Amino acid sequence: MITIDSKPIKFQIWDTGGQEAFGSITRAYYRGAAGALLVYDITRQRLHLERETFNHLGSWLEDAREHAGANVTIMMIGNKCDLACRRAAETEEGEQFAKEHGLIFMETSAKTAQNVEEEFINTAAAIYKKIQFGMFDVSNESSGIKVGSELVTSPKGGRKESSSKASGCYS
Structure with a gap:
């Protein structure tokens, strides 16, 4: 869950791990996706083949x-x-x-958590901006975005689910 403009954004994340052997399954994950993170290893070398995952970016x-x-x-x-x-x-x-292909770019470290939260915040913000500009039909679930229930505080201080509405939770 990430909050953008006081709106809770819920990500549903599928990690395909770049497994080329499962290409048909991986492609199915893209259907209806509002966002995609293409992650490569800046150090990856195998049998002296430098930049192994960087070289896959084009096909991904x-x-x-x-x-x-x-x-x-x-x-x-x-x-x-x-x-x-x-x-x-x-x-x-x-x-x-990234510039040549119109992508958002960032370097991260999963080990130290450097920029990990920021990558999700930046992606959510870009998707949310597209929603605001009407680039996604949030009433159509095939857009990859569902408008869900928003958590609100009840008068007794607890949480309860409110009804679905456009200002609700996007996933």
């Missing part, structure tokens, strides 16, 4: 754009920035790729 992006809606928000994330000394993909390369 193609899949996301082909199978998600036209208004999907895509953030590109370089993970393991805490291991900059073992870097195989430079920050500038990530920034350039």
Whole structure:
């Protein structure tokens, strides 16, 4: 749950782990998605093949754009920035790729939590902005966004579910 403009935003997250063997299943996750995070390992090297996951970004992006809606928000994330000394993909390369493809870019560290919360906040804010501009039909669940119940404080100080409304929880 993330709050944007006093509105609770609930993410439903599916981690496909970049498993190419499960491509058809992975593509199904994109259907109806409002956002996608393309995460690559800035240090990834296997058998001296540098930038292994960085080199997959193009095909991952193609899949996301082909199978998600036209208004999907895509953030590109370089993970393991805490291991900059073992870097195989430079920050500038990530920034350039993201700029060329109209993506939001950030480097994070899952180990130290550097920028992890920010990546979700930035993605939620971009999706919320698209909702405000009418780029998503929130009345149509195939948009990848559901308007849900909003938690409100009851007169006794407890929480209760209020009825669904446009200012409710987006997921």
